[in-house]
Amino acid sequence: MSNGFPDLPQPPPIDGGLRPPKASYERFTRQAVLYLPVVRGGELIGHLWAAESNPKAAGFVRRLAARAAGAEAADVWGRRLDDAYDRGVPALDAIRRWVGAPEDPVGGAVPAGAREYRAANLDALHELTNPGAPVSRGPLVQDGLYPDGTPADRSQGWGPLVSVRPPSYAARTAAPVLFYPVTRGGTVLGYVWASLSEQAAAYLRRAAAGRDGEVAGGLWEARLAHAFGEGVPAADAVRRLRGTPEDPLAGGVAADAQEGRAANLDELDRLARA
Template sequence: MKIPASDFPASTNQPVRYYPVALNGRTVGYLWASITDDAAYWQDRGDAGAVAKNVGVPWVLRLREAARQGLTPLEALREWRGAPEDPRAGAIPADAEEQQASSLQALKELTNPYPNTTDQPVRYYPVTLHGRTIGYLWASALDDAASFVAHADAGAATVWSRRLHEAAIKGLTPRQALCAWKGAPEDPNGGAIPDDAEEQSALSLQALTALVEQGGPVPLDRTRRGASTNARPRGNEGTVNR
């Protein structure tokens, strides 16, 4: 589906402010507004595919209406933060932080900070909420992929997607991002990686996904540690106690 034009210009070479937009717990794109001129528009998240374009349509229509009401781009950007989730447009989470990119191009480069799939072995931590495992934060052992795999009834994906996005902005590698929140206070929606959690290893992302979908042990990555990696943390390998 083609995203329509807005009454605000859709491009700028100035710094932009932006919010993540989530649908069913998954960040699918970003609503942005220029800081110094009249531009504002929608930016797809690269790994959301056609879903992002479908979600972008109502947001551009909202921007169009905001412009006709006399709102500035930044006022329009902030208009819908915390509003109830729309079944088509999703929502800007109430706890989302307004962020800034040095340019629209910089934002585009950050919309898919880490690939969310890999055919390589993965390292991961369990994420818990109120003492219950709700998913796993993972990073590839050999390439630049990283993401969060959630249980179906857990709404934590938006929190971890945002955290990985922030990690990319700070220049962290996926493996550094994986370890960055261990022991941090529990988020009311996203949970936490317990301070005593051990970094685990799986043969593949598919094996880790099977743990989430079916339960049970994850096949271990028994390849020799240190192969093709320089300073890979030496976490204990095994299964997660659930």
């Protein structure tokens, strides 16, 4: 009588316990998306989409205003995408292969010759498909990244530095500075610099290096924080970095790198933005 219904049999145990969710394409992305119209009986019932550069993100956005049963259509496209994922098909190929395929009585079809469109992100596609309808924000990690761009897999990089900087040298100075370029494969990712007269030193990313320059900063700042903890003067700490072997993500400072000088940090900032 533990369940309060003595006349009802106890439910049988679930064989094997809970099963993990089936692996498939990620149904959320923060990237731009490419999408195709899906119609049934001449009516637009939704859009089939794939992330522009994440080969593991794809899905179907149903059109809520469609007279046709969009929920059932979403199930059809979900199964089709699951099948493509199981076969290792990249997301964009998984949606493009359906252009011109015969119309499914439930899922509809992507018309032959349908034009492929681009939306800035998945939110924009949702707004296009269902204007004014609420949109789920999705999981915190999308495309393998946190919202601030930090990789979920830390073997892929340190990502932007945490908001609380570890104990280290001052990050700004008005005094003249010395600096060395941080390079990877011949490309300048940024600069390690130090004040010539104050205990200030840091890494400055090069704007043209984009995200690679940003990711590299984590390791260089960690090295400077370590030197700070050992009581090494700022200028000596940066000079010791010359000859640091090239890291696959953070780059290195060549052993024959020339020590640069700038009248102040603003001058180095201008060099980094050039």
